[in-house]
Amino acid sequence: MASKQRGVKKTTTILFVVTILMFGFGYAMVPLYDAFCQITGLNGKTQRVTEGAGEASPLIDREVRILFDSNVNGDLPWRLKPSLKSLKVQPGKFYDATYTVTNMADVPVVGQAIPSVSPQVASLYFKKSECFCFVNQVLEPGETKDMLVRFEVDQDLPKDVGALTLSYTFFRAKGDNS
C-alpha cells in the first residue's frame, strides 16, 4: 500500500511539472514563431538596412514591379493613400516612395504603420533604409502629411517574383487614448 501511495505521489508530481512546462511552451511559441517568421518571411514583415553599408555589387538588368497598397484600421480616424499606384524598380538600387496621410479627427492622434510584403517570400528581399513605419506618427487635427519610405529590392530576389506588393496598415499607436 505504501509503495502504491509513493507511486501515486511520484506520478502526480511528474504530471504537474509537465503541465507547468506545457504552459511555458505556449509562451515559448511566441519567440519561436518570431524566429520562424524571420527565417521564412512567413508573416510578410520587411527587412531594415543601413544605406551604403556593405559592398555594392554591379547592377543586374532586371525589372521588378512594386505595387503600393494602404489600409487604415477601423479604430483610427485617418486616411492613407500612396502617391503612386506602382513603380518599376531595378534590384540593388534605392528608391523613394511617399504615402499621404490625413487626420480626420479634431484631436491630435498617434498612429503606427505596420508594413507587410506579399508574396511572403519576397519580404526577405525587401529592404528599407528609411520608413515612416519605424516610429510613431503624430498628426494634429486635420493635418495632412507626406511620408517617406526609402527601399531597395535585393538582387537575390527569386527569379519567379516579377511583382510584389508593399502594403501598410495604420493602427492607433499603443497607449494613444485620444
Place this chain on the structure above:
Amino acid sequence: MSTVAHEHDHHHAPTGLKRWIFSTNHKDIGTLYLIFSLMMFFIGGAMAMIIRAELFQPGLQFVDPQFYNSMVTVHALIMIFGAVMPAGVGLANWMIPLMIGAPDMALPRMNNMSFWILPFGFALLISTLFMNGGGPAGGWTMYPPLVLQLGDAFPFLIFTVHILGVSSIMGAINIIATVFNMRAPGMTLMKMPLFVWTWVITAFLLIASLPVLAGAVTMLLTDKYFGTSFFNAAGGGDPVLFQHIFWFFGHPEVYILALPAFGIVSTIIPTFARKPLFGYASMVYATASIAILSFFVWAHHMFTVGMPIKGELFFMYATMLIAVPTGVKVFNWMATMWRGAMTFEAPMLFSIAFVILFTIGGFSGLMLGITPVDFQYHDTYFVVAHFHYVLLTGAVFSLMAAAYYWLPKWTGYMYDEKLAKIHFWLSTIAANVLFFPQHFLGLAGMPRRIPDYNIVFADFNMISSIGGFAYGISQLLFVYIVIKCALGGKKAKAQAWEGAKGLEWTVPSPAPFHTFETPPKLTKSMLEN
C-alpha cells in the same frame, strides 16, 4: 444510483446532499459528471435549436445577429467542454477503477474538486449571455482581434476556459496516476481493456495541450488589459500567432473528444459480436500514433492564413497520415464483427452507427485536409457537416452506446430495450437529415456562422432544421429511458451482457459503493482481450 448498496455500507459516509458535495467515491463522482454532462448536452442543444430555428428560412426571423453569433459560440463551448469532455471523464471515473481492479481513483479528493469547479465554470460562461455587450460571439476559437471587441463578457470567457482547463487537467492527472499505480496484480499494460488505454492516451493529450490553451487565453487577457502585444499588430504582435497556438491545442482536443469514443466502441463491439477484439495490440499502437501525430497537423485548420507552400504541403501530408492509424481501427472493428454471433441491442446499434458515420466524417475530413480543396471549403457548412459527423454521430453516439451498455451496472436494472431502439433509430435518422444536407450547402458555398443566407440555400436549410428539431426532441426519450431504468425494471445480473468481458462484470449490479478493496485475483480468461 448505488443508494441500495450504500445503505448496507458500514462506513459512515455522509448522506443526502452532503454525500454528493463531499464525495470522494469514484462512482458517485462519475455519476455527477454524467448527470452534469447530460444537463449541459441539453443546454447546448437548446442553443442549437435556436440556431436551426433561425436558419429554417432565409432572412432574420427570431434573434438578432449578435445573439445568433453568441449562440453559435456558446453552443460549441458547452458541447465540447461541458457535454462531451465531462461525459468522457465521468465514464472514466466510473469504469476505470472497476476495469483495472482498483478500489477507487488514486486521488479521490482532487477528483471531487475537479468535478465541483465545473458548475462554477459554466455558471460564469452562461452568465455572460446576460451581460452588457452580450455573450462571446466571435466563435469558440476566440480569434483576436475579434474576441477582444467583446464587452463585459471577455474576462468571464477567459476565466471559464481557465477553470475548465484546470478541471480537465486534474481529471487527466488522476486517471494516469490511477492506471499507472493501482492496477490489480497481473494486469499488465498490454492486458488492460482498450477503454482504459484510450483514456490514458487521452489524458496525456489533455496534459500536453490544455496548458497551451491556458497560455493562449492568458495572452489574450494581458493583451486586452495589461498592454502586452502578443497578438496586437500595432504593437508588433501578430494575430495569426494566436491561431497557431490555439490550434496546437485545438487539434489534439479533437482527439481528446474522439479517443474515448474509440475505446467505448472497442469495448462494446466484441461484447455483441461475441468475439475478442481483432488486433488488440494494433489498436493500442494506432491510438498512440494518432495521439502523437495530432501535435503535428494543427495548421490544417488555417491553410488560408497564408503559409509558404512547403508548410502547406507538410501539414497536408501529416494530416493524410492520420488516416492510416484511423483506418487500422475501422478495419479492426469490422474484422471483430466479421463472422461474429452478432446481436443488435441498443449499445451495439449505436456502436455500428458510430463506425459508419464516424468514417463518413473521417472522409470529409480527408477532403478538408487537401490544401487546395480546403481553400474552397474553408469556413463553409462543409466544415460544419464534417465536425458534426465526427462529434455528434461519432463522439456523442459512442457516449449513448456507453450509457446503454453500462446502465445495468450503474443502476442494477436493465433499461427498456424497445424504447432504446426507438431512440437509436430516431437519433440516427434525424442526425443524418440534420447534417448530411449541410455537405451540399457547404459545397455550394454557404458560409458558416452567419444568421442569414442566400435564398438558393433555402431548401437544404429547411431539411436540416427539421432534422435538427427531430434530433433534439428524440433526446428527451433518452432522458426518460435513463430515469425509468434508474427507478426500476428487470433486475440486471452481475454479467449483464452475455458476451461481456472484463472485471466490471464480476461485481454485482448495481456496483456496490466499495469494490475491489482487496485486489481481485485475475484468472486467465479475464485477461483475454
